Amino acid sequence: MTISIHIIDAFTNVRFKGNPAAVCLPAAELSERQMQQIAAEMNLSETAFLLPCDDGSYSLRWFTPLSEVDLCGHATLASAHYLWENGKLGLQEPARFHTRSGLLGAERIRDGIRMDFPSEPVVQTAAPEELIHALGLIPRYVGRNRMDYLVEVDSEETVRSLRPDFALLARVDARGIIVTSRSQDYANNGVDFVSRAYFPSVGVNEDPVTGSAHCALAPYWQKKLRKDELRGYQASDRGGYVQLRTVGERVFITGQAVTVLKGIMAE
Structure with a gap:
């Protein structure tokens, strides 16, 4: 065949x-x-x-x-x-x-x-101990949807400098962990927020650009920034830009x- x-x-x-x-x-x-x-x-x-x-x-x-x-x-x-x-x-x-x-x-x-x-909005929840130790930080916010945890941290610099313990992160009971913060340079690049996404439990330590993660990121930042149209940047080594528009229970990516x-x- x-x-x-x-x-x-x-x-x-x-x-x-x-x-x-x-x-x-x-x-x-x-x-x-x-x-x-x-x-x-x-x-x-x-x-x-x-x-x-x-x-x-x-x-x-x-x-x-x-x-x-x-x-x-x-x-x-x-x-x-x-x-x-x-x-x-x-x-x-x-x-x-x-x-x-x-x-x-x-x-x-x-x-x-x-x-x-x-749209896959998250609901605020307590952070598992493994997640906190694996990321090595105290998050501003932790939410969960049917697939992933979403973690907001204090700055874009924190997102970009993360070096998680993947073996420990793989023990978190979820498909993956999305880490995000507001962008520090919207005026120059039009990026509203940055993110990184980790999925060691399914064999992907860090995913370069994750469309499905933005099904959670879009409604999260829509609510925080009061904007229906957003631009995100996933700050992996390869990197990628994602344009988003949230309409009701759908996200246009x-x-x-x-x-x-x-x-x-x-x-």
Whole structure:
């Protein structure tokens, strides 16, 4: 069976920045074991698997090197880019994905690709002891949604200088930990907030740019800054900018993508 695999950098318009995802469009449905094996071989934060549906939409599943996840933004962005770039969808045709988090959409706009995702607001909670010790700081705020913890710290400098204990962080009972602060330089770069995101429990110590994390970050900073439209920067080594607009229970996430590698898995 032929399996086409493309590696696409998401939330960037230049290669080797943003967050790389592998996008697979197999000729026939794969088993979960096969998808997990391919994702482990790719060894990227997520590998996306697409399967066409009769109505022109696609089934979409996401796997880290260790497990399947419920929601992934950058691999969805990469998947939509793949479909348009390879003529699977017309350039003006929206992409529709059936996922473990419901129906997700994407469309091409002037600024890039705009995705329609669920809002995942956090609720304030006590910080687990492992989280505090792993980060080595006292947070301003700790919240939790169905997937992750969100931790606000005192400054952008603190976000950028973090060196977590990943072994201890992996013991926190959550998919991941998002650390954020208000940006210190909005006047020059238009960035409202910065963040970093850690997912050691699913095999990704630090994710370069995490679309799904912004489903929590967008409503959080919308409330704090009283702005429906926001610009975030994820301050990993690769880095990436994310444009956000919150409308009710949806978050519209806009980014760009660029293909780095195209290949066929050997039979």
